[in-house]
Amino acid sequence: MNEKALVWHRRDLRIDDNPALSEAIAHVGEQGVVLGIFVFDPDILDDGVTEGSKVDFMLGCLRELQANYRRLGSDLLFMHGQPITSICELATSVSASHLFFNQDVEPFAIERDREATLALQKLGIKVQSFIDIGLIAPDAIATQAGEPYKVYTPFWRNWQSKPKPKPFDAPKKLTGLASYENLPTISLPSLRELGFINDINLPKSGEAAALELLISFCDREGILGYKTERDLPAHTGTSALSPHLRFGTVGIRRVWQYAIAAEQRSRSEEESTGITTWQQELAWREFYQHVLFYFPKLATGAYRPQMQNFPWEDDQENFVAWCEGRTGYPIVDAAMRQLNQTGWMHNRCRMIVASFLTKDLMINWQWGEKYFMQKLLDGDLTANNGGWQWSASSGMDPKPLRIFNPASQARKYDPEGEYILRWLPELRGLTIAELLSGNIPPHQCKKRDYPLPIVDHHMQQQKFKKLYQDCKNP
Numbered sequence: 294m295n296e297k298a299l300v301w302h303r304r305d306l307r308i309d310d311n312p313a314l315s316e317a318i319a320h321v322g323e324q325g326v327v328l329g330i331f332v333f334d335p336d337i338l339d340d341g342v343t344e345g346s347k348v349d350f351m352l353g354c355l356r357e358l359q360a361n362y363r364r365l366g367s368d369l370l371f372m373h374g375q376p377i378t379s380i381c382e383l384a385t386s387v388s389a390s391h392l393f394f395n396q397d398v399e400p401f402a403i404e405r406d407r408e409a410t411l412a413l414q415k416l417g418i419k420v421q422s423f424i425d426i427g428l429i430a431p432d433a434i435a436t437q438a439g440e441p442y443k444v445y446t447p448f449w450r451n452w453q454s455k456p457k458p459k460p461f462d463a464p465k466k467l468t469g470l471a472s473y474e475n476l477p478t479i480s481l482p483s484l485r486e487l488g489f490i491n492d493i494n495l496p497k498s499g500e501a502a503a504l505e506l507l508i509s510f511c512d513r514e515g516i517l518g519y520k521t522e523r524d525l526p527a528h529t530g531t532s533a534l535s536p537h538l539r540f541g542t543v544g545i546r547r548v549w550q551y552a553i554a555a556e557q558r559s560r561s562e563e564e565s566t567g568i569t570t571w572q573q574e575l576a577w578r579e580f581y582q583h584v585l586f587y588f589p590k591l592a593t594g595a596y597r598p599q600m601q602n603f604p605w606e607d608d609q610e611n612f613v614a615w616c617e618g619r620t621g622y623p624i625v626d627a628a629m630r631q632l633n634q635t636g637w638m639h640n641r642c643r644m645i646v647a648s649f650l651t652k653d654l655m656i657n658w659q660w661g662e663k664y665f666m667q668k669l670l671d672g673d674l675t676a677n678n679g680g681w682q683w684s685a686s687s688g689m690d691p692k693p694l695r696i697f698n699p700a701s702q703a704r705k706y707d708p709e710g711e712y713i714l715r716w717l718p719e720l721r722g723l724t725i726a727e728l729l730s731g732n733i734p735p736h737q738c739k740k741r742d743y744p745l746p747i748v749d750h751h752m753q754q755q756k757f758k759k760l761y762q763d764c765k766n767p
């Protein structure tokens with residue numbers, strides 16, 4: 294009898310370069326059935342952090358994935374409920390012999406997958422899982438002493454020297470079930486049926502859109518000029534692939550293949566530096582996966598013991614002003630409005646607003662981490678936690694005390710005020726000097742209904758340094 298395999302999609306919403314899908318097809322052979330399954334987990338949907346924009350983006354990816362499954366001859370099925378129970382129920386009702394999935398690195402997901410594997414094995418179903426989220430599995434890289442890395446630069450050196458896997462080809466044909474009647478599945482729910490609304494304009498979702506972005510970034514100027522352009526938030530100097538890497542609408546091996554092809558075409562030192570710099574960002578992504586895998590406690594608090602009891606001020610009003618982009622510091626406010634209005638924020642600005650929340654407003658970085666998770670389409674535990682702990686000086690970084698001056702950051706990275714004015718149109722008409730001074734004249738603020746700075750950067754910086762020293766040497 295022909296075998297039936299389920300492919301459990303979670304953060305890999307694509308058919309191209311998908312190890313679990315390719316291995317399932319290879320296992321059951323041409324006549325065997327391969328079905329995709331995605332489970333809407335109420336514990337994730339109702340966690341109080343997930344917002345409609347993210348769910349809407351995900352639904353777009355799922356719609357396209359289902360269309361791809363159908364085009365190839367099979368189907369992507371949907372269930373709503375506790376994932377382990379749902380998967381077991383479906384596997385039993387279609388008499389599946391195998392379940393294939395791509396591994397995750399988040400502590401919650403690792404535990405869920407371990408339990409799912411046990412439950413399926415009890416039913417006599419064979420389970421196989423694959424490395425997919427990064428090019429190098431988090432436990433396949435270690436220091437010379439065999440320890441996990443805690444510092445990025447030596448991690449990068451080792452990571453860079455390791456051979457990288459090749460992408461898996463997209464399948465050309467699948468075999469589905471003869472009938473889909475009487476299955477415990479549902480049709481793809483709408484955003485409203487899932488209890489959400491979305492009021493932001495989303496970027497294109499799905500794997501075709503991801504490939505388009507990858508090609509346009511790697512085949513044209515983007516990657517070559519990345520070293521200088523990536524820090525200028527007014528420019529389109531980065532790939533904007535992060536939501537796609539988050540939902541797995543593009544495979545990391547495919548991404549790497551395009552980066553290597555660009556490297557082979559590069560003709561100057563500057564161009565090849567651009568490509569290496571981009572590869573280093575992909576390695577940052579895997580560094581944060583690596584550290585969270587080995588130090589899962591990072592997910593719940595500061596890594597550095599002296600920061601675990603830092604006396605954060607946690608002023609609620611200041612937090613709301615930060616969230617709404619009404620702090621009186623234009624670069625901070627522009628960035629927060631970009632986040633609120635698009636679900637994405639430029640990396641330079643993420644560092645600026647994170648430094649401002651923690652060092653200027655002295656608000657616990659975990660409040661910012663949570664707000665980012667709510668709003669970012671690319672919101673990802675590993676990268677978000679890594680970015681916030683780095684900014685708060687609470688992480689593993691060897692040079693911990695970094696305080697960004699918002700005005701000098703704006704002068705350096707947005708020298709014409711172009712980014713600021715894009716998101717804060719009420720400040721149009723000010724001189725560049727006023728805009729970037731960090732101190733807009735009060736009468737100009739009043740006229741424009743723009744707030745005066747809610748704190749004094751220089752005073753707060755001194756205060757933070759003192760508290761930090763006190764914590765370091767109690």
Ligand SMILES: Cc1cc2nc3c(=O)[nH]c(=O)nc-3n(C[C@H](O)[C@H](O)[C@H](O)COP(=O)(O)OP(=O)(O)OC[C@H]3O[C@@H](n4cnc5c(N)ncnc54)[C@H](O)[C@@H]3O)c2cc1C
Pocket residue numbers: 523531532533534535536538539574575577578579581638639640641643644647665669671672673674676677678679680681684
């Ligand atoms: C406080 C803070 C929070 C962050 N939260 C997230 C998050 O939730 N999800 C997320 O994907 N990134 C996060 N980042 C990292 C970074 O800002 C985004 O990955 C980047 O801005 C995405 O834009 P891009 O796709 O154009 O990146 P590109 O510059 O084109 O980089 C390519 C890819 O590399 C990865 N990458 C780039 N920079 C970093 C980095 N510093 N750390 C880890 N991965 C990186 C991303 O997957 C990105 O898509 C955060 C950074 C900070 C400082």
